[in-house]
Amino acid sequence: MGLREQITEDMKTAMRAKEAGRLATIRLILAEIKRKEVDERIEVNDDQTVAIVEKMIKQRKDSITQFEAGGRADLADIEKAELVVLTAYMPAGLSDEEIAAEVAAAVAASGAAGPQDMGKVMAIVKPKLAGRADMTVVSALVKKALAPA
Numbered sequence: 001m002g003l004r005e006q007i008t009e010d011m012k013t014a015m016r017a018k019e020a021g022r023l024a025t026i027r028l029i030l031a032e033i034k035r036k037e038v039d040e041r042i043e044v045n046d047d048q049t050v051a052i053v054e055k056m057i058k059q060r061k062d063s064i065t066q067f068e069a070g071g072r073a074d075l076a077d078i079e080k081a082e083l084v085v086l087t088a089y090m091p092a093g094l095s096d097e098e099i100a101a102e103v104a105a106a107v108a109a110s111g112a113a114g115p116q117d118m119g120k121v122m123a124i125v126k127p128k129l130a131g132r133a134d135m136t137v138v139s140a141l142v143k144k145a146l147a148p149a
Contacts, residue, residue, distance in 0.1 A: 003046045025085040050131040053089045103141045
């Protein structure tokens, strides 16, 4: 079963269990998938679905930060609940050691010599780690690996 079918089944389950918050979040995911399909006239596959969910997670994290800075704990709590539901659809994350190993392999493969080669390394690493690692962490590790000693 594909990720989209799993999300649809979870929506039906949430409807039956009358879980309003979970149902609303799942409907947001499906609406975003449908929007992408209509806008780009494509059939969204699992990788694209993961990218959509990852983007939604990033939006929720940004919103939580803004709401907490603005003293709106009620809205931050809603976003946190949505974040929990969204995170359930992400593939298992990699450990810091696994990410560091991928970065080291990409640095070696690209022959990167310094910070100016960061784009080359990220181009190799991003497709491998997309959806499985936070790209800000990956970027920081690449920057650290390429820093002059």
